[in-house]
Amino acid sequence: MFKNMYNWIDERLDITPMWRDIADHEVPEHVNPAHHFSAFVYCFGGLTFFITVIQILSGMFLTMYYVPDIINAYYSVDYLQHQVAFGAIVRGMHHWGASLVIVMMFLHTLRVFFTGSYKAPREMNWVVGMLIFFVMLGLGFTGYLLPWDDKAYYATKVGLEIAGAVPFLGEYIKELANGGTIVGAQTLTRFFAIHVFFLPGVLLALLAGHFFMIRKQGISGPL
Amino acid sequence: MAHKQDPNEKVVFIGDSRVRKRDYSNVAPPDYSAYPGKSEAFIPNFLLKEWMVGVVVLVGFLVLVIAEPAPLGYPANPLNSSFIPMPDWYFLFLYQMLKYPYTSGDYLVLGVLGLSGLPFISLLLAPFLDTGKERRFYRRPIASSLMIVSLVAVTYLTWVSWDHYQYELEVNGVTPEHIERKIKAEEAVKKGLPRPIPGREKIAAMVNADDPAFETMKQAQCIACHGAELEGANGPTLRGVGDILNKDELVATITNGKGDGMPPFKDTLSAEKIDQIATWLSTQKAEAK
Numbered sequence: 001m002f003k004n005m006y007n008w009i010d011e012r013l014d015i016t017p018m019w020r021d022i023a024d025h026e027v028p029e030h031v032n033p034a035h036h037f038s039a040f041v042y043c044f045g046g047l048t049f050f051i052t053v054i055q056i057l058s059g060m061f062l063t064m065y066y067v068p069d070i071i072n073a074y075y076s077v078d079y080l081q082h083q084v085a086f087g088a089i090v091r092g093m094h095h096w097g098a099s100l101v102i103v104m105m106f107l108h109t110l111r112v113f114f115t116g117s118y119k120a121p122r123e124m125n126w127v128v129g130m131l132i133f134f135v136m137l138g139l140g141f142t143g144y145l146l147p148w149d150d151k152a153y154y155a156t157k158v159g160l161e162i163a164g165a166v167p168f169l170g171e172y173i174k175e176l177a178n179g180g181t182i183v184g185a186q187t188l189t190r191f192f193a194i195h196v197f198f199l200p201g202v203l204l205a206l207l208a209g210h211f212f213m214i215r216k217q218g219i220s221g222p223l
Numbered sequence: 224m225a226h227k228q229d230p231n232e233k234v235v236f237i238g239d240s241r242v243r244k245r246d247y248s249n250v251a252p253p254d255y256s257a258y259p260g261k262s263e264a265f266i267p268n269f270l271l272k273e274w275m276v277g278v279v280v281l282v283g284f285l286v287l288v289i290a291e292p293a294p295l296g297y298p299a300n301p302l303n304s305s306f307i308p309m310p311d312w313y314f315l316f317l318y319q320m321l322k323y324p325y326t327s328g329d330y331l332v333l334g335v336l337g338l339s340g341l342p343f344i345s346l347l348l349a350p351f352l353d354t355g356k357e358r359r360f361y362r363r364p365i366a367s368s369l370m371i372v373s374l375v376a377v378t379y380l381t382w383v384s385w386d387h388y389q390y391e392l393e394v395n396g397v398t399p400e401h402i403e404r405k406i407k408a409e410e411a412v413k414k415g416l417p418r419p420i421p422g423r424e425k426i427a428a429m430v431n432a433d434d435p436a437f438e439t440m441k442q443a444q445c446i447a448c449h450g451a452e453l454e455g456a457n458g459p460t461l462r463g464v465g466d467i468l469n470k471d472e473l474v475a476t477i478t479n480g481k482g483d484g485m486p487p488f489k490d491t492l493s494a495e496k497i498d499q500i501a502t503w504l505s506t507q508k509a510e511a512k
Contacts, residue, residue: 022265022266023264023265023266024264024265024266025264025265026262026263026264026265027262027263027264027265027268027269028260028262029260029261029262030260032261032262032263032269032272033272033276034272035260035261040276043273043276046273046276046277047276047277047280050277050280050281051284054284070299074295074298074299074421074422075298075420075423077295078295078420078421081292081293081295082418088292088293089285089288089289091293092288092289092291092292092293093284093285093288094293095293095294096284096287096288096291096293097284098311099311099312099313100284102313110370110374113349113360113366113370114360114367114370115358115360116357116358116359116360116363117358118349118350119350119353119354119355119356119358120350120354120356122350123350123351126349126350127347127348127350130346130347131347134343137313137314140311140313140314141311141314144310144311147295148298148299149295149296149297149298149299149400149401150296150297150298150299150300150303150306150400151294151296151306151309151399151400151401152296152299153299153300153301154306154307154308154309155308155309155310155311155314157308158308158310158318159310159314162317162318162321162335165331165332165334165335166332166335166336166340167332167336182301183301220358223358223359
């Protein structure tokens with residue numbers, strides 16, 4: 001039956017070449033830890049993606065309970081943490097996953113750097129990867145404010161003061177992020193929007209580019 | 224489909240749409256025959272192995288999640304002047320770097336652009352700065368040593384920042400709020416009380432509000448910080464303080480002060496007045512629920 005369904009779609013959309021391209025490519029020996037244990041360093045990119053998927057899924061569940069306003073934000077997180085079934089697990093996954101994704105991405109970046117894989121013809125993919133890195137840091141920074149406890153509030157205040165020190169543009173960046181002159185109600189809704197809509201959108205676009213380029217160019221050869 | 228189809232035509236008509244005729248002879252993706260060795264198919268062979276690594280990571284991750292609940296402090300209070308700001312750990316190196324004389328104050332621009340912006344921009348543009356054909360790191364001494372120096376610097380700065388934070392906590396006698404909150408919640412649950420929700424605790428009623436000690440407190444400006452009805456403002460509420468501190472501890476706190484917020488009153492208040500206030504405050508107990 002599935003074969004019939006597949007054929008029905010394939011007749012209309014010609015999806016076989018796409019599927020073939022994803023499924024049928026070979027993985028060379030030098031990146032396969034089954035053959036060379038040291039090749040485990042090539043796992044970090046995949047693990048970064050794995051944790052990113054966890055972040056997206058757990059984040060989607062968190063937004064079912066989280067309320068982005070300064071009166072209720074803290075109490076919605078408190079409720080999520082203590083009253084909602086498995087709320088502590090989902091929030092825990094999002095909290096610790098945020099750190100783990102940075103760790104994995106950092107290791108992946110180091111692997112690419114020290115194996116010189118960013119060299120021609122893969123320059124563009126490195127640049128896109130670095131942009132993903134910055135987007136992830138942005139996600140970490142904006143997400144840190146959302147529980148609206150003292151730690152979140154003061155970290156954001158300090159962070160935006162540092163952003164304000166950038167010459168010429170600093171004050172504008174700061175005011176744009178603050179949504180005014182102080183860290184307050186506008187800042188929280190803005191950070192929520194940036195954390196949940198803007199940056200994930202950018203992230204998905206960049207990831208698509210990252211993966212498209214990997215498939216197009218293949219993985220870099222052995223050293 | 225009125226017309227006859229030519230089997231060699233590239234385009235076939237299906238209804239009113241045009242779908243390219245498929246030619247399966249060239250959909251085989253490029254293989255890695257350029258790299259001699261034991262390559263294997265991505266799906267399912269390699270993906271299954273990768274998934275096994277993923278599962279091991281996932282199990283470790285969930286053990287961490289269950290063992291260490293995500294922290295939550297007290298609700299954000301912009302008036303809390305004694306809170307020690309701390310960014311998340313992966314920003315600590317930046318936070319620390321911008322504290323040194325030539326990276327802060329008048330030199331903040333140098334710190335932000337020169338020492339933070341420049342390295343990140345060079346990292347972003349690494350392929351265009353390190354353009355040689357050589358890939359092995361030990362044959363690229365400049366690129367590799369710059370990266371290693373940066374790694375050492377980042378590790379060191381992160382460590383210094385964390386160490387300084389621990390030192391500040393110790394000097395100020397501060398317990399991080401998320402830990403304090405957890406301890407208080409556990410204590411309450413142990414006593415059979417409901418888990419306190421910070422900022423939403425019921426404020427206890429004042430006991431013996433017409434006691435002359437309250438007048439003394441008003442004159443001594445206690446209410447400036449603790450609130451006109453002792454409900455708490457910049458300082459903590461004193462209603463129900465008798466549940467937390469006994470009379471001797473209250474005397475010690477009023478006489479010698481506590482932390483950054485509470486000043487000593489040994490010079491402004493006589494021992495008798497301190498005793499009077501402490502006696503009254505020690506009777507401020509919330510009714511047992």
